[in-house]
Amino acid sequence: MAQYNMVDYFNDIDKKGLKKTWHSILSKTLNKTFESRIFIIDNFGELYEIGLEYVNKNTKKEMGKYYTPKDVAAVMAKWLINLKGEKICDVGCGCGNLILSYLDTIGPDEAIKLINNGNLYLYDLDEIALNICKYSIAIKYGKELLSKIKTKSGDFLAQNVKLPQNCKVISNPPYFKIKEYGENWKITKVIKDSKELYSAFIEKIITQSMASVIITPYSFIGSDKFYSLRQIMNNYNGFIVSFDNVPGNIFHGRKHGIFNTNTGNSVRAAITVVENAANIKGFRVSPLIRFKAEERSKVLNNDFLWNLINERYQVVNTQTKAFYKCHKDLLKILDCWEKNSDDKLGNIINSSIGEKIYLPTTCRYFTVGSKRNLKRNGKRVICVKDKEKYNYVYCLLNSTFAYWYWRLYDGGINCPLAIINNIPIFYNKLTATQKNEIDSLAHEMQECEEKYLVYKMNAGKSQENIKFPIEYRQRINKIFFKALGINESTAILAKIHSSSLFDNREFDDNE
Numbered sequence: 001m002a003q004y005n006m007v008d009y010f011n012d013i014d015k016k017g018l019k020k021t022w023h024s025i026l027s028k029t030l031n032k033t034f035e036s037r038i039f040i041i042d043n044f045g046e047l048y049e050i051g052l053e054y055v056n057k058n059t060k061k062e063m064g065k066y067y068t069p070k071d072v073a074a075v076m077a078k079w080l081i082n083l084k085g086e087k088i089c090d091v092g093c094g095c096g097n098l099i100l101s102y103l104d105t106i107g108p109d110e111a112i113k114l115i116n117n118g119n120l121y122l123y124d125l126d127e128i129a130l131n132i133c134k135y136s137i138a139i140k141y142g143k144e145l146l147s148k149i150k151t152k153s154g155d156f157l158a159q160n161v162k163l164p165q166n167c168k169v170i171s172n173p174p175y176f177k178i179k180e181y182g183e184n185w186k187i188t189k190v191i192k193d194s195k196e197l198y199s200a201f202i203e204k205i206i207t208q209s210m211a212s213v214i215i216t217p218y219s220f221i222g223s224d225k226f227y228s229l230r231q232i233m234n235n236y237n238g239f240i241v242s243f244d245n246v247p248g249n250i251f252h253g254r255k256h257g258i259f260n261t262n263t264g265n266s267v268r269a270a271i272t273v274v275e276n277a278a279n280i281k282g283f284r285v286s287p288l289i290r291f292k293a294e295e296r297s298k299v300l301n302n303d304f305l306w307n308l309i310n311e312r313y314q315v316v317n318t319q320t321k322a323f324y325k326c327h328k329d330l331l332k333i334l335d336c337w338e339k340n341s342d343d344k345l346g347n348i349i350n351s352s353i354g355e356k357i358y359l360p361t362t363c364r365y366f367t368v369g370s371k372r373n374l375k376r377n378g379k380r381v382i383c384v385k386d387k388e389k390y391n392y393v394y395c396l397l398n399s400t401f402a403y404w405y406w407r408l409y410d411g412g413i414n415c416p417l418a419i420i421n422n423i424p425i426f427y428n429k430l431t432a433t434q435k436n437e438i439d440s441l442a443h444e445m446q447e448c449e450e451k452y453l454v455y456k457m458n459a460g461k462s463q464e465n466i467k468f469p470i471e472y473r474q475r476i477n478k479i480f481f482k483a484l485g486i487n488e489s490t491a492i493l494a495k496i497h498s499s500s501l502f503d504n505r506e507f508d509d510n511e
């Protein structure tokens with residue numbers, strides 16, 4: 001039998017269109033009336049993507065499709081196994097990366113039993129992808145199972161689409177902004193507030209299932225427009241792990257086999273595991289996990305990730321509207337900082353008069369505050385009206401505390417003003433001696449700002465920043481620790497500035 005190849009594929013698409021081409025590939029593979037070294041289950045997703053791009057260059061972006069890499073799917077599948085729920089649903093299954101990984105994880109006997117009992121449900125808007133998923137399962141576990149797999153092709157958010165009773169869900173929903181509400185949607189507050197498709201999926205999944213494992217962008221953890229989603233989450237429980245996208249990125253480095261070199265995308269992702277254990281409310285949250293590309297296999301390990309998560313179940317309320325992403329061993333320090341603070345930074349920098357401090361808006365590994373008007377795009381100017389507090393604010397912005405606060409509640413590209421305004425301040429906890437120490441350290445730093453100027457090119461323009469020696473930050477941190485009554489060594493804060501979880505050294509490249 002001649003080997004079916006890429007030339008045949010493109011010819012078929014030209015002649016019959018994508019849908020009929022795939023129908024033929026799938027039924028021939030199932031019936032073993034076709035031979036190909038390329039068209040095998042492992043490659044179907046990518047080959048379909050290539051077909052889509054061949055037909056329409058923009059489809060992938062328009063549909064918000066970012067496929068789950070194998071190693072990430074394996075982590076999610078392992079977490080799903082232990083959750084309650086008899087029926088298994090993959091929502092937005094695409095070509096089946098998640099469900100195939102789950103079936104692989106439970107092994108062929110359990111997989112066949114699950115399907116035979118009519119307990120496997122697949123949902124996707126894209127009929128061809130859904131068929132690829134269904135056939136891949138039947139090709140792998142038995143032709144006779146094809147009719148036992150329950151599929152729903154259509155808009156998952158339509159009200160007539162419901163998850164079955166007693167189910168658990170694995171999902172990588174589509175990510176894109178809602179421009180128009182779907183015809184048959186229930187327009188919830190979450191949808192109105194966030195206008196993001198993925199949060200509508202999270203809401204529907206968690207309110208209709210016993211438990212779930214969902215991978216999405218991480219923005220719902222902290223950003224304001226997802227507060228109503230977090231309020232809904234208050235009624236459930238589980239844990240969330242979130243990943244930074246530099247230096248390593250969990251969507252980056254997925255295998256592209258022999259077909260193309262597409263390098264994925266740069267979404268900061270979170271995996272939410274909804275466990276719904278008895279008598280618990282809220283979610284335990286990991287720090288924002290930063291890792292190097294070569295550490296990927298160490299990071300994408302269930303035990304490793306599990307061990308990063310602190311014990312606290314977080315619920316949101318009008319005082320604390322966001323989840324914070326705190327390292328396990330820094331939680332006590334965070335508590336102590338918040339307990340000893342009697343104001344927010346915003347209340348002392350809310351004036352247009354007073355001495356100025358300049359802050360670059362981007363902050364990758366530390367925050368900077370300067371007296372010098374930095375020659376750069378992307379900077380904020382804040383004024384400290386109360387002269388006495390100027391040096392305290394200056395030091396705070398150059399300390400680990402300001403940077404940490406941003407990592408806890410955001411950690412994206414820019415440091416939003418709302419985050420700066422919310423930083424808890426403890427000026428009143430400083431003794432007269434500590435205030436003097438802060439004053440003289442601030443003067444010392446201000447005098448040498450010029451010496452530590454650094455320049456980077458961005459969009460053809462030179463951007464000025466200051467890279468103070470790390471010792472300055474450490475000296476400020478020491479005074480602040482004393483003021484807060486923390487006896488621990490400030491060395492514990494180094495990991496906040498590190499470029500990898502496996503390396504506790506401070507990294508000092510900021511842009």
Ligand SMILES: C[S@@+](CC[C@H](N)C(=O)[O-])C[C@H]1O[C@@H](n2cnc3c(N)ncnc32)[C@H](O)[C@@H]1O
Pocket residue numbers: 063064065066067068069091092093094095096097098123124125126129154155156157171172173174175
């Ligand atoms: C991010 S992809 C995930 C694909 C696959 N589950 C994976 O993890 O690799 C999202 C999937 O959701 C599907 N989708 C988009 N909008 C949808 C909707 N309104 N209802 C159901 N599925 C939808 C897309 O066709 C796509 O297959």
